Amino acid sequence: MLDQDPAFCGVEVDSCSGCLNYEFNLCAAVNKKIALTRNLEENASGLQSIVHTVPSRRPICHAKEWSDFVTIVCEGWAASSIALPDGRRQIHSILLPGDVVLSTGPFNPVFGHTVEAITDVVYRRYKRSELEALIFGHPDLFKRLTGMWSEAWLQANQLALSLGRRTAHERIAGFILMLANSLARRGMMLGDTMEFPLRLKHIADATGLTPVHVSKVQTELQRAGLVKIKDRSITIFDREELRRIAGPH
Amino acid sequence: MLDQDPAFCGVEVDSCSGCLNYEFNLCAAVNKKIALTRNLEENASGLQSIVHTVPSRRPICHAKEWSDFVTIVCEGWAASSIALPDGRRQIHSILLPGDVVLSTGPFNPVFGHTVEAITDVVYRRYKRSELEALIFGHPDLFKRLTGMWSEAWLQANQLALSLGRRTAHERIAGFILMLANSLARRGMMLGDTMEFPLRLKHIADATGLTPVHVSKVQTELQRAGLVKIKDRSITIFDREELRRIAGPH
DNA sequence: CGGGCAATTGAAATACATCAAGGCGTGTGG
DNA sequence: CCACACGCCTTGATGTATTTCAATTGCCCG
Numbered sequence: 001m002l003d004q005d006p007a008f009c010g011v012e013v014d015s016c017s018g019c020l021n022y023e024f025n026l027c028a029a030v031n032k033k034i035a036l037t038r039n040l041e042e043n044a045s046g047l048q049s050i051v052h053t054v055p056s057r058r059p060i061c062h063a064k065e066w067s068d069f070v071t072i073v074c075e076g077w078a079a080s081s082i083a084l085p086d087g088r089r090q091i092h093s094i095l096l097p098g099d100v101v102l103s104t105g106p107f108n109p110v111f112g113h114t115v116e117a118i119t120d121v122v123y124r125r126y127k128r129s130e131l132e133a134l135i136f137g138h139p140d141l142f143k144r145l146t147g148m149w150s151e152a153w154l155q156a157n158q159l160a161l162s163l164g165r166r167t168a169h170e171r172i173a174g175f176i177l178m179l180a181n182s183l184a185r186r187g188m189m190l191g192d193t194m195e196f197p198l199r200l201k202h203i204a205d206a207t208g209l210t211p212v213h214v215s216k217v218q219t220e221l222q223r224a225g226l227v228k229i230k231d232r233s234i235t236i237f238d239r240e241e242l243r244r245i246a247g248p249h
Numbered sequence: 250m251l252d253q254d255p256a257f258c259g260v261e262v263d264s265c266s267g268c269l270n271y272e273f274n275l276c277a278a279v280n281k282k283i284a285l286t287r288n289l290e291e292n293a294s295g296l297q298s299i300v301h302t303v304p305s306r307r308p309i310c311h312a313k314e315w316s317d318f319v320t321i322v323c324e325g326w327a328a329s330s331i332a333l334p335d336g337r338r339q340i341h342s343i344l345l346p347g348d349v350v351l352s353t354g355p356f357n358p359v360f361g362h363t364v365e366a367i368t369d370v371v372y373r374r375y376k377r378s379e380l381e382a383l384i385f386g387h388p389d390l391f392k393r394l395t396g397m398w399s400e401a402w403l404q405a406n407q408l409a410l411s412l413g414r415r416t417a418h419e420r421i422a423g424f425i426l427m428l429a430n431s432l433a434r435r436g437m438m439l440g441d442t443m444e445f446p447l448r449l450k451h452i453a454d455a456t457g458l459t460p461v462h463v464s465k466v467q468t469e470l471q472r473a474g475l476v477k478i479k480d481r482s483i484t485i486f487d488r489e490e491l492r493r494i495a496g497p498h
Numbered sequence: 499c500g501g502g503c504a505a506t507t508g509a510a511a512t513a514c515a516t517c518a519a520g521g522c523g524t525g526t527g528g
Numbered sequence: 529c530c531a532c533a534c535g536c537c538t539t540g541a542t543g544t545a546t547t548t549c550a551a552t553t554g555c556c557c558g
Contacts, residue, residue, distance in 0.1 A: 082406055082407060082409075082410045084410070084414065084496070084497050084498075085497045086496075086497055088410075088414040088415075089410075089414070090406075090409050090410040090413040090414050092406045092409050092410075102402065105399060105402075107392075107395035107396075107398075107399065108395060108396055108399040110399050110402060110403050111403075112403065112407075113406070143356075146356035146357060147356075147357055149356075149398045149402070150354060150356065150357040150359050152402055153351065153354075153359060153398070153401055153402055153405060154359050154360075154361065156402060156405030156406055156408075156409060157331055157339075157341045157362070157405055158331060158361075159405075159409045160331075160339050160341050160405060160408045160409050160412055161331045161333070161337075161338075161339040161341075163409055163412035163413040163457065164339040164412040164454075164456070164457025165333065165337040165338070165339050165457060166337075167545075168545075168546070199504070199505095200504075200505070201504090205413075207413070208412065208413025208414060209546075209547090210546075210547060210548080211504085211505085212505090212506085212507090212546090212547075212548080212549095213545090213546055213547070215505060215506060215507085216506085216507085216546095219506075219507090247333070247335075248333050248334045248335055249333075416513080416514095417513075417514070448536075448537095449536075449537070450536090458514075458515090459514075459515055459516080460536090460537085461514095461515075461516080461517095461537095461538085461539090462513090462514060462515070464537065464538060464539085465514095465538085465539080468538075468539090
């Protein structure tokens with residue numbers, strides 16, 4: 001879906017309303033607020049955003065970058081990670097269309113993170129100061145953001161639980177199911193098939209394993225007839241069994 | 250220090266001003282705001298809190314509990330964790346005096362977490378609704394909270410990095426150093442010695458290892474003369490070398 | 499056609515877990 | 529006061545999940 005129409009969101013400033021994920025997250029809320037302030041004849045051209053496009057494998061935000069902007073993914077897949085100087089790194093979130101890049105968070109930027117495009121990515125940047133001003137005036141928008149924070153914190157802790165206490169099989173099965181859920185919520189599943197542009201290295205860095213081992217577990221899952229990974233997409237045949245392998249939640 | 254005067258914070262409602270950690274975190278800010286609102290003759294008896302005491306090894310907040318209260322630790326050590334039904338669990342933060350129990354977060358409670366007393370613990374509960382009201386009126390207090398969230402998120406991600414990518418030695422050395430820093434900021438270090446009330450199981454659940462393995466690594470660190478663990482306290486002899494073992498940051 | 503990344507596969511190495519036994523401190527009941 | 533049980537820690541022996549190393553293949557792209 002992404003590849004079929006990479007320019008779907010377009011490049012004009014307020015083309016989000018046409019975006020498939022418009023309703024998904026912050027974008028909708030923000031734009032509706034813009035509409036509201038317009039009606040009120042105040043701050044008419046208030047919240048501007050600039051659309052950027054980045055080819056796959058390129059960084060979107062760098063670890064040291066001090067950012068005055070809040071970034072939201074419009075199109076494509078990206079990975080947010082922390083890296084050690086010796087090259088080890090841990091991906092802590094896969095960013096999909098509609099996701100706010102939390103390290104460029106609406107209230108405070110969080111340093112030390114790197115965001116890298118997995119596929120070609122289209123993203124949008126809001127000026128933090130403007131977004132902040134908007135948020136303070138609108139309690140529901142605010143609620144949405146604090147809710148986002150709590151959820152992100154919970155997810156981070158659950159990732160820690162996985163990395164600390166789950167086996168490779170559990171982690172990988174769980175990772176696939178998590179992606180399937182995220183994509184389903186976005187209407188990006190075609191039946192039981194979804195895009196799967198991740199390299200082994202991505203999965204390895206997200207699950208705390210090595211690419212080699214990820215490959216072995218994946219072929220096991222495939223030989224057992226649970227999934228089929230091919231041509232940068234994955235089909236889930238036996239979701240029930242996959243859930244069983246992913247272990248308790 | 251904790252054991253010497255467990256009732257240091259007292260049990261009256263606004264005894265925090267005498268607390269060693271009063272200036273450390275939210276308490277100070279909250280209480281100053283109370284003072285401010287008093288001066289303004291509004292909401293005079295606004296923010297009430299109730300002090301609770303819990304003996305070691307007892308739960309403070311349960312996983313399923315819906316909480317209308319925000320909890321702050323006044324005295325003692327506690328652990329916040331997520332558990333799997335089969336008993337595996339991951340501790341994601343050690344809570345020390347002055348720490349806000351983030352799963353009872355100021356804006357939203359976060360479910361699925363368990364908070365357990367390690368030592369005897371004294372904590373204080375604020376009604377969320379009251380705290381929330383207070384926060385909205387006071388931007389600096391608000392800034393403080395969003396800053397807390399960002400920091401907590403960063404820490405969670407760094408924990409994930411450790412669990413996913415660091416060796417047992419790195420994790421344990423890093424864990425000890427982290428505690429030393431936290432305690433130092435609170436003025437709870439006596440030279441290079443600090444309280445260390447954690448059981449092997451706690452350290453294991455915080456580092457994603459088994460108690461047996463933690464024991465082996467600890468005795469290695471001790472034999473190498475880097476630290477000495479004895480009588481529920483730990484002394485750091487060679488912080489430099491410990492940092493080297495903890496690996497890059 | 500060749501060169502370079504990505505994935506697969508097998509063999510060997512290793513870090514950590516599991517199992518099991520013993521010791522030490524602490525509380526408890528006789 | 530002693531005997532005893534119990535929880536916690538230590539230590540060694542063994543087991544295993546995952547890593548590391550290495551060789552091979554396929555594929556994309558010039």
